[in-house]
Amino acid sequence: MLLKFTAGAGYEDSVIDGDMSNSIRDMVFSPEFTSAYQELFEEGYISGNLYTIDTEMSIKQSDLRFNAQGRIDFDWELGRGFLAAAGVQEMFSRYSSTGAQQVQNEILLRNLDIDFQNMLKLALSGINEETWDNMGIIFPLKFNPNAKNNLFTTSGYGLAEFVTPNKKFMAELGLRVDHFFLLGDGFSLQSKPALNPRLNLDYNIFKNKRFIQSFDISAGTGLFSSVNDITSIAEQRYGIPEIKPNRSWTSVLGMKLEFPES
DSSP states (O other): OEEEEEEEEEEEEEEEEEEEEEEEEEEEOOHHHHHHTHHHHHTTSSOSSEEEEEEEEEEEEEEEEEEEEEEEEEEEEEETTEEEEEEEEEEEEEEEEEEEEEEEEEEEGGGSOHHHHHHHHHHSTTOOHHHHHHOEEEEEEEEOOEEEEEEEEEEEEEEEEEEOTTSSEEEEEEEEEEEEEEEOSSOEEEOOOEEEEEEEEEEEEEEEETTEEEEEEEEEEEEEEEOOGGGGGOOGGGOOOOOOOEEEEEEEEEEEEEOOOO
């Protein structure tokens, strides 16, 4: 039996301080726009054939991330080319994000609160429903992140491996289980255990021919799970019910050439 223990830690701190501005000056309304929304000109909501847009955005934010992880792996030689392995891994991530942002948000009028829509329709009379459904509003939006979260990622795996005596063929079948738990200020979130089966096959075509020491082909397929980095900035005010990991099914096919050492 072989026992292996691995540990590591990481630290990252980033500060953003910037201002952004966009300006559209004296642009001409296209003939298509003028034709489609003629009533806006007739009712006096748009005057002239030029328009100007100015937007200002800013961000001042500090993001701090620290993580530490440990892993234990076990290997057992079962004989006759069979090997069994298992392991567990725990990763702790501490994340904090504070700052202030001002951005521009755009929303269609038809997606506003119905009472607010009715109030606007009284003020903007003479606009038909089709035009109304295509109209939107741009407004400044403030966002002040204040997240201090701890993310615990717990993983365990087990696998069985078979290798022929001449190492002509190798097969590996395994299962990995991932679980995510986020502990924040006044709230906690967790995921359901994600089951990720995997299969890898390796076949040796030939060995020691001319200047090639070994030529192998391999194939593998399996499920993988992860969480987006944006999960780290979750806060109680967002009302998130649970963490739903990203799932991906990945398959690979490759070959390996080995040359003798000179």
